[in-house]
Amino acid sequence: xxxxxxxxxxxxxxxxxxxxxxxxxxxxxxxxxxxxxxxxxxxxxxxxxxxxxxxxxxxxxxxxxxxxxxxxxxxxxxxxxxxxxxxxxxxxxxxxxxxxxxxxxxxxxxxxxxxxxxxxxxxxxxxxxxxxxxxxxxxxxxxxxxxxxxxxxxxxxxxxxxxxxxxxxxxxxxxxxxxxxxxxxxxxxxxxxxxxxxxxxxxxxxxxxxxxxxxxxxxxxxxxxxxxxxxxxxxxxxxxxxxxxxxxxxxxxxxxxxxxxxxxxxxxxxxxxxx
Numbered sequence: 001x002x003x004x005x006x007x008x009x010x011x012x013x014x015x016x017x018x019x020x021x022x023x024x025x026x027x028x029x030x031x032x033x034x035x036x037x038x039x040x041x042x043x044x045x046x047x048x049x050x051x052x053x054x055x056x057x058x059x060x061x062x063x064x065x066x067x068x069x070x071x072x073x074x075x076x077x078x079x080x081x082x083x084x085x086x087x088x089x090x091x092x093x094x095x096x097x098x099x100x101x102x103x104x105x106x107x108x109x110x111x112x113x114x115x116x117x118x119x120x121x122x123x124x125x126x127x128x129x130x131x132x133x134x135x136x137x138x139x140x141x142x143x144x145x146x147x148x149x150x151x152x153x154x155x156x157x158x159x160x161x162x163x164x165x166x167x168x169x170x171x172x173x174x175x176x177x178x179x180x181x182x183x184x185x186x187x188x189x190x191x192x193x194x195x196x197x198x199x200x201x202x203x204x205x206x207x208x209x210x211x212x213x214x215x216x217x218x219x220x221x222x223x224x225x226x227x228x229x230x231x232x233x234x235x236x237x238x239x240x241x242x243x244x245x246x247x248x249x250x251x252x253x254x255x256x257x258x259x260x261x262x263x264x265x266x267x268x269x270x271x272x273x274x275x
Contacts, residue, residue: 020269024074025073025074025106025227026074026075026076027078027111028061028064028075028077028078029056029077029078030077030079030084031054031056031079031080032053032054032080034080034115034141034148034149035144037051037053038053038054039081039084039114040053040054040080040081040082040083040087041053041082041083041115041149042081042083042086042117043153046147046148046149046153047147047148052083053083055083055084055087056087058091061077061087061088062090062094065092066091066095066099069099070098074106074107074108074109075092075095076110076111076132077108077109077110077111078111079110079111079112080114081115082115082116082117082120082156085113085115085116085117085120086120089120089123089127092108092127093127096128101128103128106226107128107130107169107226108127108128108130109132110131111132111173112132112175113131114133114141114158115149115153116156116159121163121166121168124166124168125166125168130169130222131163131168131169131171132170132171132173133170133171133173133218134172134174134175134186135160135186135187135189135190135215135218136174136180136186136189137158137179138158138189139179139189139194139195139196140195141158142193142194142195142199142200142204145158155205158193158204158208159205160208160210161208161209161210164210169222169225170222171218171219171223171225171226172219172223173186183219184259185260186218186219187215187216187259188256188260190214190215190218191209191211191212191215191256191259192256192259193205193208194257196260213252220234221234221235222234241269241270241271242268242271243268244268245264245265245266246264246265246266247264248263248264
């Protein structure tokens with residue numbers, strides 16, 4: 001871990017121009033979670049026939065999102081189920097209709113987006129949105145998500161490759177402390193779609209696996225785009241801060257199942273070694 005105290009040896013935080021703390025996005029919620037059967041679904045849960053999950057009040061979400069957007073904030077909306085995604089997209093379109101959209105602004109951020117149907121995917125392609133996904137969730141969810149959603153609807157869940165092929169930008173997160181904050185584990189989950197014991201053998205819905213490059217982009221340059229920092233962060237090139245890590249193995253050459261075992265040997269922030 002990085003020690004951010006002023007006693008941290010070797011780093012003069014006062015002289016370092018790199019911004020380590022900044023205002024983030026404005027968090028909003030639409031529903032709960034698939035695990036608790038509170039994510040809002042269009043059709044009832046396959047293992048709880050009278051339950052559609054919970055959904056926030058439409059007008060409350062519209063008003064709060066519009067208020068945030070009109071004040072220049074980036075709305076970041078938690079939406080897991082397809083019914084919640086529908087409401088989320090409706091609210092985004094409402095805000096754009098009222099305020100217009102400036103391409104220089106940060107995109108709208110949809111957090112989780114675990115169940116997206118085909119009509120919603122088409123709508124997303126026409127909107128300035130980024131999906132803030134948590135690949136590591138699948139390591140836990142793959143044991144029970146089929147029973148929650150049923151054999152047909154589950155094809156819409158965690159469909160990362162399909163989303164990427166449709167040019168939907170995604171950024172990787174962890175939802176820590178719900179899951180580990182370690183991006184290495186998130187990369188492993190995105191590439192293998194297995195738990196950390198190698199189950200299932202070929203990965204859960206392996207047709208939706210990402211390449212190692214795509215998975216690393218989730219946790220690097222795509223995050224910088226989502227937060228509006230792509231001009232200074234996210235890639236190693238002239239004019240940007242030198243944020244990078246030194247790893248003990250090359251993620252592009254090892255077996256995908258071994259990605260989870262990669263260790264970080266050193267971490268550099270703005271060119272300064274902090275770990």
